Amino acid sequence: MGAHWIGDRQSGPLILRLGTEEQRREFLPRIVSGDLAFAIGLSEPDSGSDLASLRTKAEKVPGGWKINGRKVWTTNAHRCDFMIALLRTAPAPDPKLKHQGLSQFLVDCRSSGITIRPILDLVGEEGFNEITFDDVFVPDSLLVGTEGDGWEQATAELAFERAGPERYLSSLPLLTAALDDVAAEPAAPETVGRLLARAGTLRQMSLAVAGMLQDGKTPAREAALVKDVGNDYEQALPETIRKLFNPARTPPEVQEMQRIMTMVARSYSLRGGTREILRGIIARQLGLR
Known part of the structure; x- marks a missing residue:
């Protein structure tokens, strides 16, 4: 798939x-x-x-x-x-x-x-x-x-890539898999609530960019913002979940998923444009460079 x-x-x-x-x-x-x-x-x-x-x-x-x-x-x-x-x-x-x-x-x-x-x-x-x-x-x-016209076409195409749901949901399967096992931990309700709230906010941002693309606009800055903020979220999620783990209650398959996500998440801020490139796009369109 x-x-x-x-x-x-x-x-x-x-x-x-x-x-x-x-x-x-x-x-x-x-x-x-x-x-x-x-x-x-x-x-x-x-x-x-x-x-x-x-x-x-x-x-x-x-x-x-x-x-x-x-x-x-x-x-x-x-x-x-x-x-x-x-x-x-x-x-x-x-x-x-x-x-x-x-x-x-x-x-x-x-x-x-x-x-x-x-x-x-x-x-x-x-x-x-x-x-x-x-x-x-x-x-x-x-x-x-x-x-x-390839540069302009590719730039518009990248807006689909940079603001798509996989730019903030890549680590979310770990959260959903771990919910039952971390729910009993004292810090879990607040931590999980914040993670889910951030995911909901990013979803609305992603949908907003999709709407702009549907209207024929080229939201390069907005797409870069979604990817930059989304990368921060999905890269931090494996370590955040790890801190909630109780090895005695966490199934081996969830621990294995956490291990793999920790390694794979390093690439999230590279694919589709590095964090530095994205922030340059944002700064340029804001007139800061």
């Missing part, structure tokens, strides 16, 4: 908003039915959080484009059918204007010339991947939106 939510969350809405009629008819029904899973082709090995410095190129050839380069942090790409990749289709006119000359493409992950290498994470799972493109051909019909 984890391989499918990207299509539901952002790839499908992007195609619905900017795709051609042919692309909508081809991809949207198969996303809805669960027949297609999508990966996100944004990050690159040597770019860090500076997404605009990406170097994977799409060169125009007869009938389409030829792609060469690498992507990384492509969650579940080894399980996915397509990715929407942000690629450089023209040189940046100036180092300060490196956001220009970028375009988005629908890329079949089974295309000739694509190599997908899973990367083991801290808990031993193959969640992330490095993808190499070696003269991968993509037809003209799979350009998404307008050539050269």
Whole structure:
């Protein structure tokens, strides 16, 4: 199921908003039915959080484009059918204007010339991947939106990713699993009440961003706020719950979930944009930088 939510969350809405009629008819029904899973082709090995410095190129050839380069942090790409990749289709006119000359493409992950290498994470799972493109051909019909508008399109797409429910609910299964076991602890009612109240507040913030997206707006600052505050919440939750544990009453499976969550939660403030990048977006839109 984890391989499918990207299509539901952002790839499908992007195609619905900017795709051609042919692309909508081809991809949207198969996303809805669960027949297609999508990966996100944004990050690159040597770019860090500076997404605009990406170097994977799409060169125009007869009938389409030829792609060469690498992507990384492509969650579940080894399980996915397509990715929407942000690629450089023209040189940046100036180092300060490196956001220009970028375009988005629908890329079949089974295309000739694509190599997908899973990367083991801290808990031993193959969640992330490095993808190499070696003269991968993509037809003209799979350009998404307008050539050269990729940065603006990807920024709007990221609002779906940064403000979605998985940006504050990733650790919540631990809380719900532990409720019966921690309820008898003296500190539990106040602590659990605060955790649930914060989850409810974050849900309302997430819904507000969804409403803005539905209205055709691009709430980059609001989405960044939801992710930043949500990351704080879901990263702190495993340790908060651990302090309530009574090992004599806590089932081994709940303790194991807490152990895994403690390790995995470290990545929550990296995926979808680091905390530093998000706070830079917020500061810029508030006129503070």
